[in-house]
């Protein structure tokens with residue numbers, strides 16, 4: 595069992611590994627990536643509380659980053675809302691991918707920050723979280739397994755903008771500024787994502803290029819984006835981690851998650867999406883009856 599110092603070192607190693615990966619390099623060339631101001635600054639009272647955990651170290655102050663195409667016209671922006679045609683369904687869908695990528699999942703148990711920024715300065719290992727829990731319900735920190743630097747979140751967001759804009763019946767706002775270059779950026783990134791998952795025999799788009807649930811394989815519909823994360827609707831889209839969330843590595847980065855229906859995510863469970871274990875399990879189950 596790793597102690598918190600070792601766990602943080604292991605986690606930080608995964609951040610550096612991503613920074614030298616080809617996917618990091620690919621996305622960095624596509625997006626502007628300029629900083630948009632500080633996000634995730636912890637309050638002194640939060641840090642005082644989190645600091646009661648053994649070997650707690652506050653993470654560096656981080657920012658939000660521009661995800662418009664490199665060399666874009668006009669002001670920087672941390673989202674692509676303008677690119678989506680303004681109807682209520684698409685607004686909600688865009689909001690949903692913002693929440694998934696930039697905020698931690700909502701949960702009530704202490705000491706995890708409910709819907710905190712993913713780059714919140716106080717991130718606790720599981721053993722640290724357990725210690726803090728003794729001090730009562732609080733929201734002084736996020737779990738280390740949910741932490742991701744601001745630039746990595748912007749990379750992950752670009753993946754999700756591809757999944758959203760490749761959904762059947764998605765409508766672009768053709769009058770938005772930088773429309774052509776945003777479209778080009780998304781097309782470039784889609785080819786990259788597609789080649790990556792096809793190579794691993796885990797297609798994420800169907801033959802016509804529409805987004806599918808990466809596990810079940812059904813074509814995603816616009817309505818599937820319009821469901822709250824806690825909804826029980828089986829087709830609603832969730833943040834499908836490729837590798838199960840862990841305090842040992844960062845999983846919110848490009849190629850770290852794929853569009854999964856709630857049903858698909860349940861079937862996958864804690865298995866590695868890229869591994870064959872869950873596929874073999876399903877095959878064994880079906881062979882009992884078919």
Ligand SMILES: [Zn+2]
Pocket residue numbers: 626627628660661662666669670671
């Ligand atoms: Zn910019």
